[in-house]
Amino acid sequence: MQDQNLPLAEMFRRLIRNTGPISVTQFMGESNARYYAAKDPLGGAGDFITAPEISQMFGELIGLWLADMWISAGREDPVYYVELGPGRGTLAKDALRAARKYGFEPRVHFVETSPALKDVQLKSLPGAIWHDDLSTIPQDGPIMLVGNEFLDALPIRQLVRGEDGWRERMVGLDDDRFVFVAGGQNMDPAVPVDWRDAPEGTILETCPAAAAIMYEVAGRLNDQGGAALFIDYGYDAVKGGSTLQAIQNHQKVDPFANPGGADLTAHVDFSTLARIAQSRDVRHIGTVTQGEWLSALGIASRAENLAKRAPHYGAEIAAARDRLIAPDQMGTLFKVMGLASDNWPGGVGFPAG
Numbered sequence: 001m002q003d004q005n006l007p008l009a010e011m012f013r014r015l016i017r018n019t020g021p022i023s024v025t026q027f028m029g030e031s032n033a034r035y036y037a038a039k040d041p042l043g044g045a046g047d048f049i050t051a052p053e054i055s056q057m058f059g060e061l062i063g064l065w066l067a068d069m070w071i072s073a074g075r076e077d078p079v080y081y082v083e084l085g086p087g088r089g090t091l092a093k094d095a096l097r098a099a100r101k102y103g104f105e106p107r108v109h110f111v112e113t114s115p116a117l118k119d120v121q122l123k124s125l126p127g128a129i130w131h132d133d134l135s136t137i138p139q140d141g142p143i144m145l146v147g148n149e150f151l152d153a154l155p156i157r158q159l160v161r162g163e164d165g166w167r168e169r170m171v172g173l174d175d176d177r178f179v180f181v182a183g184g185q186n187m188d189p190a191v192p193v194d195w196r197d198a199p200e201g202t203i204l205e206t207c208p209a210a211a212a213i214m215y216e217v218a219g220r221l222n223d224q225g226g227a228a229l230f231i232d233y234g235y236d237a238v239k240g241g242s243t244l245q246a247i248q249n250h251q252k253v254d255p256f257a258n259p260g261g262a263d264l265t266a267h268v269d270f271s272t273l274a275r276i277a278q279s280r281d282v283r284h285i286g287t288v289t290q291g292e293w294l295s296a297l298g299i300a301s302r303a304e305n306l307a308k309r310a311p312h313y314g315a316e317i318a319a320a321r322d323r324l325i326a327p328d329q330m331g332t333l334f335k336v337m338g339l340a341s342d343n344w345p346g347g348v349g350f351p352a353g
């Protein structure tokens, strides 16, 4: 599947014709690998905008949170700032600028697979060190880890209840059109017991890649100490239905319309991820809405201070604040999940803080 010259849709069609339907997981995974490899989706003519690109306040408050945790835990050194999928590097830049004032100057490590985005990140944070995955992150000090809109880009698996049990949801062809079809194999053992008899057509989503990453992050927190923040749109209890969506040029588009040319995402199941972290003796200090969390960290006074220093931008700063915290904008849909190693303090803005 590596011929970069052939449109991905055509490659999928050939594959499906030759070997039968492919899983939603493969469709999403290969589409996003192709999508992120070549372009900066957050740039001027980009497809979507994320919280750090809306306002510097987002990264700054994250930086203050990390600095506060690190100070309360005893200022260990060396300490590592680790970011998963850092995009344009904006969050890291804002966070580290704010944290430096409190003496928190960690070594910066990025996990990023996209060559195009690595180039952009290199300009923002020339001193960072890049990794393809977590395995090569140093082990000799605590990690302060951040992932904003990272987990939602990882490929999901979908199961669908058929007439006689659960099947994997696959992508097949109807002439040249991609269509969802049910796989041939019975998948009942992969379905939680209380979902087994759900009505025909019910869909369940899981994200094995996110689960694997959470398992690894939690292992690191447990071994090395530290804390982690995951911010994404998601939900807090397992629920049925497909949340697979595609965004191109700031519009929702059909996920089948342009594989590799649109950003495919799914909502994050924070409850499952919290359970995985806890299974490795890491504290889940809470999952709260982005609006609540940023408000608890003082976004209102941060916005006032910024506006005082730049009165001409007062209206823009207030609009950015609202965009980040208002319930009908990003405030409620987006959640912030906090994790900390067992012997670390609770963090500001979380129930266990």
Ligand code: SAH
Residues within 6 Å of the ligand: 032, 036, 042, 050, 051, 052, 053, 084, 085, 086, 087, 088, 091, 111, 112, 113, 114, 117, 132, 147, 148, 149, 150, 153, 154
């Ligand atoms: N955190 C940034 C960017 C979010 S977009 C922001 O908030 O603006 C998703 C990011 O995750 C991109 O940097 C993308 O290249 C990266 N990414 C997607 N899948 C990945 C994977 N499997 N491994 C590492 N990085 C990945």
